[in-house]
Amino acid sequence: MEYDVVVIGGGPSGLMAAIAAAEHGANTLLLEKGKKLGKKLAISGGGRCNVTNRLPEDEIIKHIPGNGRFLYSAFSVFNNEDIIAFFEDLGVELKEEDHGRMFPVSNSAKSVVDALIHRLDQLLVTVQMNTKVEAVHYNQHVHTVILSTKEKINTKAIVIAAGGKAVPHTGSTGDGYAWAKKAGHTITELYPTEVPLISKEKFIQRKDLQGLSLRDVALSVINQKNKPIITHRMDMIFTHFGVSGPAVLRCSQFAVKEFMKGKEEVKMMLDILPDEKEDALITRIQEIVYRQPKKSLKNLLKGLVPERMLLYILQINDVEEEQKAGTVSRETIRSIAGSLKRFTFHVRGSQPIEKAFVTGGGVSIKEIVPNTMQSKIMPRLYFCGEILDIHGYTGGYNITSALVTGRLAGTNAASKWNTG
Numbered sequence: 001m002e003y004d005v006v007v008i009g010g011g012p013s014g015l016m017a018a019i020a021a022a023e024h025g026a027n028t029l030l031l032e033k034g035k036k037l038g039k040k041l042a043i044s045g046g047g048r049c050n051v052t053n054r055l056p057e058d059e060i061i062k063h064i065p066g067n068g069r070f071l072y073s074a075f076s077v078f079n080n081e082d083i084i085a086f087f088e089d090l091g092v093e094l095k096e097e098d099h100g101r102m103f104p105v106s107n108s109a110k111s112v113v114d115a116l117i118h119r120l121d122q123l124l125v126t127v128q129m130n131t132k133v134e135a136v137h138y139n140q141h142v143h144t145v146i147l148s149t150k151e152k153i154n155t156k157a158i159v160i161a162a163g164g165k166a167v168p169h170t171g172s173t174g175d176g177y178a179w180a181k182k183a184g185h186t187i188t189e190l191y192p193t194e195v196p197l198i199s200k201e202k203f204i205q206r207k208d209l210q211g212l213s214l215r216d217v218a219l220s221v222i223n224q225k226n227k228p229i230i231t232h233r234m235d236m237i238f239t240h241f242g243v244s245g246p247a248v249l250r251c252s253q254f255a256v257k258e259f260m261k262g263k264e265e266v267k268m269m270l271d272i273l274p275d276e277k278e279d280a281l282i283t284r285i286q287e288i289v290y291r292q293p294k295k296s297l298k299n300l301l302k303g304l305v306p307e308r309m310l311l312y313i314l315q316i317n318d319v320e321e322e323q324k325a326g327t328v329s330r331e332t333i334r335s336i337a338g339s340l341k342r343f344t345f346h347v348r349g350s351q352p353i354e355k356a357f358v359t360g361g362g363v364s365i366k367e368i369v370p371n372t373m374q375s376k377i378m379p380r381l382y383f384c385g386e387i388l389d390i391h392g393y394t395g396g397y398n399i400t401s402a403l404v405t406g407r408l409a410g411t412n413a414a415s416k417w418n419t420g
Helices: 012-023 039-047 057-062 068-075 080-089 109-122 176-182 246-260 278-291 307-316 330-341 397-419
Strands: 002-008 028-031 094-096 101-104 126-128 133-137 143-147 152-160 191-193 213-222 228-238 242-244 266-271 343-347 358-360 381-383
Touching: 002 012, 002 143, 002 397, 012 028, 012 039, 012 109, 012 152, 012 397, 039 109, 057 068, 068 397, 080 094, 080 397, 101 109, 133 176, 152 176, 152 397, 191 246, 213 246, 228 246, 242 246, 242 343, 246 266, 278 330, 307 330, 330 343, 381 397
Parallel strands: 002 028, 002 152, 028 126, 152 381
Antiparallel strands: 094 101, 133 143, 143 152, 191 358, 213 228, 213 266, 228 242, 266 343
16 A cells, blocks of 8 residues: 555554645655544544644643744644634634633544544545554655554655653553654663652651542742742642642753653642732731630631641641640740642652653654754655654643644645656
C-alpha cells in the first residue's frame, strides 16, 4: 500500500493532523494501536473534554512552562481561536468556563470525539485501529512504516503523533521516541509533570492530615536560597503518600526538576490564608483573644481554617486543645500566625511518569521547524503533540498545543508531497 501521508497515533494531535492532511488533498492513513480514537480527549476535563482555552495568546504561552514560547510561530498560523472556530464548524458548540477553559455545550467528550471521527469519514481518511507500528524506515523520497503484522506501508510523508509516556492506558507508552531517534532526533530527558508529590514527613506517615482538602491556598516550591521558584494559588489535598490537587500538580514539575539536579528533598511552603498579611493576622488573633480570654483558643479560631489543620497547627505550637486563649503567650500567637502563613514541609519525589497527567521532555524542539512541525533532520517527517518537548498545565493548554501542532504537521505533510 502507498499513501501520501501516514499519521501514527489517534490522539488529539494525530486526529487533527489526519484531518488537516486530508483537507489539503493528501491520500491519508491514520494508524492507531488501540481500540478507540481520541482516548485522551475522552478523559480530559473530567470526561467533559476541555478542548482549548480562550485566554489571550501570551497568557496561554505562560501556562505552557515547558517550551511554550516555541509555539508563537505556530500560533501565527493556527491558534486557540482557530480551534474554537474549527469545532464550531464541525457542529460542536462550545462554552467558556472559569479561567478561559472551553467545553462543549453538551458537557460530553463523546460529542467532540464523534465530530472528529465524522470529519475523518467525510474526508475519506483510511483509519486502521488495533494496528501496532513495529518500525519506521526512512528514505530520501519514500518512508516505510512496518506494522507488527510485518505489512509494509509506503508513504511520501510521516506524521508521528504517538504521545508521551503519561496516562499509558490511553495508549501513550513512549513508542514514538525510538522512531524519532532512528531519524537522528535527540530525545530530551523524560520526566513526569502535573503529578502528585511524595513526602516522608512525620505528619504524612502518621496520616494526621490525610484526606484534608484546602481551598484557594498559595503553594510554593522553595529553592536553596529559601526563595520561591514558583507559587500557585489553587486547591490542594493531603494524601496517604504526600500531597496532590491542582496547586500541587502545577508546582510538581518545578519540584521534579530539582530532583533531576540530584536533590534528595525539596522544600515546599504553604500560605493557608493568602489574602491576609501576617502582621494583620497576628493583630486579628490577638484582638479575638483579648475580647474572650476565657474561651479555648481552638474555639476562638474555629472557621479560620479547616478544623483538622487548625488542630495540627495548635499541636505543633504546643497549644493544648482546650487551653484558654488568655494563657497563650503573644510569642505563641505570632508562631501560630507564622504556621498559617508559612507552613513548610519537604517532598522527596513524585509518583512515576505513568501516574502523571503530562510528559515533560521529548523530541527536542531545536530540531523542529516551528511554523511547520517538520523535522530539520529528516525530510518529509513531522512531529506533533506530546511527543514533542512541550508541556503545559492542565486547563486546556496541552490540548491546545496538541491541536495546533497537529494542524501544522498535517497541513505541511500534505503540501510537502504536493510540491514534491
